[in-house]
Amino acid sequence: GNSAVQRELLKVVSSVALKGSEFSDEFGENKLFNALFEGRGISPKIEVICGNIFLSYFNNLVKFLKETKKKKESNEIFTNEQQIEFENRFIQSISTIKAFGCMSEHWFNRDQYVEKYAMHKQIIPLIHINCKVSLNCSNRIELRETETIHEFQDVVLYALGELAINDQALEYLMEQQNVIIEHIAPIINSFSTKSIITSTSLKIENQIPSRNVVIGAIHLLQPLLKDNPTLCKQVQYYPGLGTSIVSLTNFIGMKTDKQRNCSKSAQIRKWSSQCIEWMRKYDKSILLTMISEWNYLAVNITSVACAGGNEIEDPQIIEEGLRSILEIYECLRNGNKEYSEQPSMLREVQIEVEEEGAIEDIEANLYHSTVMDDQVQWLTEKCLNKMINQEIY
Template identity: 25%
Template structure:
């Protein structure tokens, strides 16, 4: 059944990707809604289906069908004081969020990941969309769409980091991923993202990314991404970015955050992130306890 609706992703493909399987029809609201529904169904079906992911990537060349509209959507927005203001109605926001969601499911496919990383301006576009916001009064549905675009963009960047190789980490730092990590927990400056889930995950991602840059990564039972050695050259840029965003102040602010529900461990995560960052400056020749490498 799922193979039957896959070709529908080729309805009115963007002309600039020169798709040989394009199905040209007269555009309408119904056609746009159909396209969105197809993308959403593909995301649901592909989540845990390796074979189906291969079909999408290899047989239908789906990556440019998803990345190209996202890049164009981001390019038609203007970054101003950390708020991306919408300038165009040419894309339906639900299509963009659905496309990013599908990409999230495909990132652990090696060929898909390589295409995503090698797509010019895509990482930069995702980083812009982590701050997407309408520039006019919106209703609840539109506001939810902007939140969804921001959250899915952050999630996509996290997946790219998790499944990325050495060069991927370089591209992430170069394009400003460390700034995104700090902005997620930015509550000191009155940032709107005071959500426990975002803060909890943001602190965890800061710790993990910091560790990966300094110590490298090994493929194992808990980490299915590729192995690579420590990246000390990246640290200077990483440090500059997190300092510019007030990382230390933001982490300090979370030391009094008790959190709610399953995210009541925010304070411990903040302490963990703080220790990891501060321990970088400890004399590396000093003897360490046996648990140091695991904890810090």
Template identity: 25%
Template structure:
């Protein structure tokens, strides 16, 4: 780890964004090769074991890593939203080629590194309090969804969407009550509904994404409804979340998954769909009414 700390960590600061005022910035002429190098640095650091807390503390405190990771995500999400306004398939294809050669790998490695770092509420707070960061993560979960140019391109764009969802799921897992409030404000349940969507034809339609999405719907509503170790029940947030699920067509999508047997080993989509449905119904149970057995999962 000493070699990594001395030789790899400084490369985090290749051409740091000017607006974060990094004192360790290494300014050199920008090029696709430099972007690829920085991407490789982020990906290498993303693979540091989750339990190496000392090294992660160095990364967070000595290198102020979070703004270095969120900046390219915010910039990329903003540009992708702008590019969606074009009606030309050829223009989209040309733009994709440009993105693929210059920035998608950096965005994906930034997401992977960020996901690896989100392991407590303090990190969640830093991300949440970074302007546009949460909105950008939500935006990137839909990046180029249902737009297909080639198998390689599909794999690259799916990696962006998958890792963006991973960051949000970790924020959900480790965040406190105020973090959950911000997730509701950002319409986080829309991310979950898209992950499980098959009936509408607008989702990933991949079994592992569906299972994770259903599982996170269940836990998100459960924590809001019952409270979690760091916050009490949040009835207003529960109501808003259930309303958002309904507005996004989530009830119909969950219903459709209740008959989905999945295609792989150890995949039980039907079970997870029933859990999610039960948790939504459970939110309507008035206090004092008997709880069914599945309430105590």
């Protein structure tokens, strides 16, 4: 058919996917998109058109970036006009890849993009844009650091994370898991509240995580860790990464957030928590590392604290935080099958609790609304009983 008509059709379908993503729930269901296409993704004819256009687009984009890399390596000077054209190309790419990621949220589209078009193989080279110089990556594509480039990286990682839900794509990505981890770990670390590089004792202060940046990286990491003990161990010992993932389990949105942003915050918490669960599955003693090195206690105390009422008051988040605190005390006090009781660590935990005024923060949840059908008050009482009656010895 007419290529111009096909591009317009893609714009229409992409617009529906993008608009629908604003109404996605915490499970990532694009309700508007599903409703318009009867729960089956896009129709076969439209799917073929969109798939072919996406495939051609990604091929041309990768080719364009490789040519740009060669020009830079040959010290070719870019004119202002070329730079503007370059920026515009990336602005267009962001909306296209974002639409692709949103459309991939539907299982039918995702499976088609992977199994029919192998889109994951077309997108994976894009993770090399501005990767860390210290990696000495031969595929590194160096571009000027701008907000446009950062947003481009975000949508690329998110799209890969969606495709990784498909088993065939996941198998391919796992073959390159070491490269992927080396590229996404710095992104996750960069947006944790504090990353400590233990090998050099250097503390790096960073900004609070931006959900729009970190969501793609954590989204891609989660499926890679599933049933993968080798990678779980690698992530555990990557400097600062464990601390960063734990901090993201407490990623809390604000009451004023739009629905889509609240959904993204919930997804970050869910995916980072799942990353921790995969690591705990293959290392039963990792809880001690989480407590002593990854700020696990502080993160969970923050989860249940009533900080001026500006965070979303989600009973599920509060309950999970309280259960985690109870688990910390139980394991340190009584031990488990993997290790004996840890009196010295328990003493350090109790000192931290008292110095930070954690008991007062948790105590506020005794006034949690009883109208809501949850266990917040009951868990708060249990938690306070453990903390208050714990002697420092």
